[in-house]
Amino acid sequence: MSAMLEVRDLNAWYGESHILHGVEFDVNEGEVVTLLGRNGAGKTTTMKSIMGLVPRREGQIRFKGQETVHLRPDLIARAGIAICPEERGIFASLDVTENLMLPIKVADGGLSLDEIYTLFPNIKERARSQGTKLSGGEQQMLAIARILRTGARLLLLDEPTEGLAPVIVQQIGRTIREIKKRGFTVLLVEQNFRFAATVADRHYVMDHGVVVDMIPNAQLEANMDKLHDYLGV
Amino acid sequence: MLMIFGYPAPLMFGQLLLGLINGAFYALLSLGLAVIFGMLNIVNFAHGALFMLGAFVAWGLLEFLGIGYWPALILAPIIVGAFGLLLEKTLISRLYKLDHLYGLLLTFGLALIIEGIARNEFGSSGMPYRIPDALQGAMNLGFMFLPVYRGWVVVASAVMCLATWLVIEKTSLGATLRAATENAPLVQAFGINVPRMISLTYAGGVALAAFAGVLAAPIYSVNPNMGSNLIIVVFAVVVIGGMGSILGSIVTGFGLGIIEGLTKVFYPQGSATVIFVVMVIVLLARPAGLFGKNA
Ligand SMILES: Nc1ncnc2c1ncn2[C@@H]1O[C@H](COP(=O)(O)OP(=O)(O)OP(=O)(O)O)[C@@H](O)[C@H]1O
Numbered sequence: 001m002s003a004m005l006e007v008r009d010l011n012a013w014y015g016e017s018h019i020l021h022g023v024e025f026d027v028n029e030g031e032v033v034t035l036l037g038r039n040g041a042g043k044t045t046t047m048k049s050i051m052g053l054v055p056r057r058e059g060q061i062r063f064k065g066q067e068t069v070h071l072r073p074d075l076i077a078r079a080g081i082a083i084c085p086e087e088r089g090i091f092a093s094l095d096v097t098e099n100l101m102l103p104i105k106v107a108d109g110g111l112s113l114d115e116i117y118t119l120f121p122n123i124k125e126r127a128r129s130q131g132t133k134l135s136g137g138e139q140q141m142l143a144i145a146r147i148l149r150t151g152a153r154l155l156l157l158d159e160p161t162e163g164l165a166p167v168i169v170q171q172i173g174r175t176i177r178e179i180k181k182r183g184f185t186v187l188l189v190e191q192n193f194r195f196a197a198t199v200a201d202r203h204y205v206m207d208h209g210v211v212v213d214m215i216p217n218a219q220l221e222a223n224m225d226k227l228h229d230y231l232g233v
Numbered sequence: 234m235l236m237i238f239g240y241p242a243p244l245m246f247g248q249l250l251l252g253l254i255n256g257a258f259y260a261l262l263s264l265g266l267a268v269i270f271g272m273l274n275i276v277n278f279a280h281g282a283l284f285m286l287g288a289f290v291a292w293g294l295l296e297f298l299g300i301g302y303w304p305a306l307i308l309a310p311i312i313v314g315a316f317g318l319l320l321e322k323t324l325i326s327r328l329y330k331l332d333h334l335y336g337l338l339l340t341f342g343l344a345l346i347i348e349g350i351a352r353n354e355f356g357s358s359g360m361p362y363r364i365p366d367a368l369q370g371a372m373n374l375g376f377m378f379l380p381v382y383r384g385w386v387v388v389a390s391a392v393m394c395l396a397t398w399l400v401i402e403k404t405s406l407g408a409t410l411r412a413a414t415e416n417a418p419l420v421q422a423f424g425i426n427v428p429r430m431i432s433l434t435y436a437g438g439v440a441l442a443a444f445a446g447v448l449a450a451p452i453y454s455v456n457p458n459m460g461s462n463l464i465i466v467v468f469a470v471v472v473i474g475g476m477g478s479i480l481g482s483i484v485t486g487f488g489l490g491i492i493e494g495l496t497k498v499f500y501p502q503g504s505a506t507v508i509f510v511v512m513v514i515v516l517l518a519r520p521a522g523l524f525g526k527n528a
């Protein structure tokens with residue numbers, strides 16, 4: 001059986017700058033897979049390319065067997081992929097509920113509002129607040145919550161723990177394990193591989209616009225030295 | 234006779250009403266401009282010409298097809314809106330990747346072409362458009378006579394502005410529009426067909442201008458210059474209210490109409506320039522406009 005998401009020879013450009021140089025990796029249904037790598041390695045560009053948000057991209061991105069590399073972002077979303085962007089993308093002119101309800105429902109199987117409010121009680125309490133008046137942690141919860149509603153089965157989470165307090169990071173970890181249990185597939189960008197190790201099945205390492213290695217989570221400890229090398233930490 | 238600040242009350246109320254009517258047009262037109270600017274980031278210089286087109290379509294519907302005022306009030310905005318859709322799809326949409334200046338130049342050129350064609354076909358003297366029977370006559374309000382049609386224009390404009398504001402601020406469609414003005418690519422990544430939404434937004438803004446044009450037809454004569462006479466002031470209103478602000482355009486539109494009317498009472502020589510004086514003061518004190526967000 002082929003993978004849910006197959007990325008082959010993916011190249012991407014911002015204007016004249018050639019950023020991705022033949023990225024290749026797979027994500028199987030029900031897996032949590034991370035992209036690790038230094039700042040500027042091309043992790044966000046890979047996520048945005050999958051979502052159709054990088055203006056020029058070439059190669060193959062097959063989602064459930066369908067070629068999506070040249071589709072518009074709204075059609076990619078309707079195929080069942082949803083993104084939680086690095087900058088969170090909470091809209092200032094929308095209140096919390098409007099932010100939550102913004103993405104189109106693309107299929108059945110998303111979380112109901114009740115389930116979301118159980119998972120993220122703060123979102124219910126702050127329903128009428130302006131989206132950007134929430135704390136950083138709450139905004140991140142909202143950014144994750146709103147794509148759980150849509151019924152998309154592949155979730156792209158770009159550094160959801162960045163800049164957040166340890167308790168919030170733990171809560172996000174619990175959330176990711178919970179959504180994995182519910183059968184969602186997650187592609188996760190992380191700088192913090194200690195956190196990544198608590199949620200992921202496999203890790204891909206990116207450097208200079210290519211995938212340079214794949215490490216199953218079980219072998220992460222054994223590969224620590226190599227990983228430190230890759231990430232420069 | 235009742236006097237207010239040493240001026241006869243009927244004069245005062247008369248000018249206030251004239252001010253409100255002008256304000257009604259300022260509000261409708263600047264509202265359309267604000268909606269378009271928010272979404273397309275284009276200053277739609279064709280707005281005055283499309284307002285004029287609304288009046289012409291109403292006139293044409295009556296003249297050639299015998300379709301009267303009330304149906305025209307709905308049909309003309311739809312027809313002109315569809316024309317706007319065509320303009321956006323075929324011309325304006327090609328410019329989104331370029332500097333905003335190109336959009337401004339294109340729509341300015343479009344305005345010249347549309348007005349030029351109208352002038353060529355119909356001359357610049359203008360054609361009368363009869364006030365519909367139901368709105369003929371005047372009401373005695375005790376302190377003044379109110380021509381029914383003029384009262385209707387103010388009410389219709391206010392209702393249309395309010396409805397537009399409600400749609401944008403209180404519905405999920407409006408939430409999507411607001412979100413797309415902030416971050417269109419992300420909204421598209423959430424499954425919304427943003428290019429189509431942009432086209433329809435342009436058509437909607439244009440339809441508002443055409444609606445104002447139909448309202449204006451019985452007041453001004455239907456003539457090719459009716460848009461360009463108004464639009465300069467409307468741009469001042471937009472600048473004062475704050476580029477792209479929905480509420481700002483409505484409040485400022487009516488407010489400046491009233492200020493202009495009152496200036497006619499107290500200092501008639503200044504009535505043609507007062508709006509621009511206000512604009513200068515506002516720009517000095519709040520460069521982003523009264524309701525604009527300082528970037
Ligand atoms: N909009 C853009 N225009 C031009 N270059 C860009 C743009 N966005 C990113 N880049 C460049 O592309 C390269 C990869 O950036 P990307 O954001 O994908 O890295 P990343 O792995 O996500 O890094 P980080 O860990 O800092 O988030 C970088 O060199 C960056 O400078």
Ligand SMILES: [Mg+2]
Nearest residue numbers: 043044045086
């Ligand atoms: Mg990044």
